Amino acid sequence: FSLQVAPEVLPVPVPFLCLQPLVENAIKHGMRGRRGGGEVRVVVRDAGPEAHITVEDDGAGMDPECARRMLDGDPAREGGGIGLANVDLRMRQIYGDGYGLVVETALGAGTRVRLRVPKTQFTSL
Numbered sequence: 001f002s003l004q005v006a007p008e009v010l011p012v013p014v015p016f017l018c019l020q021p022l023v024e025n026a027i028k029h030g031m032r033g034r035r036g037g038g039e040v041r042v043v044v045r046d047a048g049p050e051a052h053i054t055v056e057d058d059g060a061g062m063d064p065e066c067a068r069r070m071l072d073g074d075p076a077r078e079g080g081g082i083g084l085a086n087v088d089l090r091m092r093q094i095y096g097d098g099y100g101l102v103v104e105t106a107l108g109a110g111t112r113v114r115l116r117v118p119k120t121q122f123t124s125l
């Protein structure tokens with residue numbers, strides 16, 4: 001596990017429970033079946049008016065089409081979990097439609113989830 005946060009963005013508030021489900025997925029799904037373990041990285045970069053966060057693992061990955069459906073679907077759809085869809089929905093509700101999750105993945109090639117957090121102060125995240 002590695003955590004790399006640019007000092008400039010340490011004060012930026014991140015909406016409640018937006019990172020935990022992504023890190024959980026990286027471990028629970030990404031590392032499934034990997035005896036040797038793997039690496040989970042959380043990186044936060046300073047990007048001017050925004051902080052850019054990536055949560056990535058070098059594990060199982062998934063079908064990108066499947067990832068797209070997770071974000072599109074309503075949380076009650078069959079077989080789907082709630083983590084990705086919920087974080088995506090809340091980011092867009094708070095910051096606007098341009099702020100949904102970006103998932104880069106392929107089977108066997110790990111998963112990288114990106115999110116952008118504006119530095120604007122919000123009183124209730």
Ligand SMILES: Nc1ncnc2c1ncn2[C@@H]1O[C@H](COP(=O)(O)OP(=O)(O)O)[C@@H](O)[C@H]1O
Nearest residue numbers: 025026029030060061062081082083084085111
């Ligand atoms: N880091 C990851 N690596 C591999 N598969 C993932 C990863 N993150 C999510 N997934 C896939 O996307 C699905 C949906 O994730 P999520 O919405 O958090 O629901 P849940 O974790 O409850 O299944 C998971 O069931 C899994 O198949």
Ligand SMILES: [Mg+2]
Nearest residue numbers: 021025081083
């Ligand atoms: Mg999950």
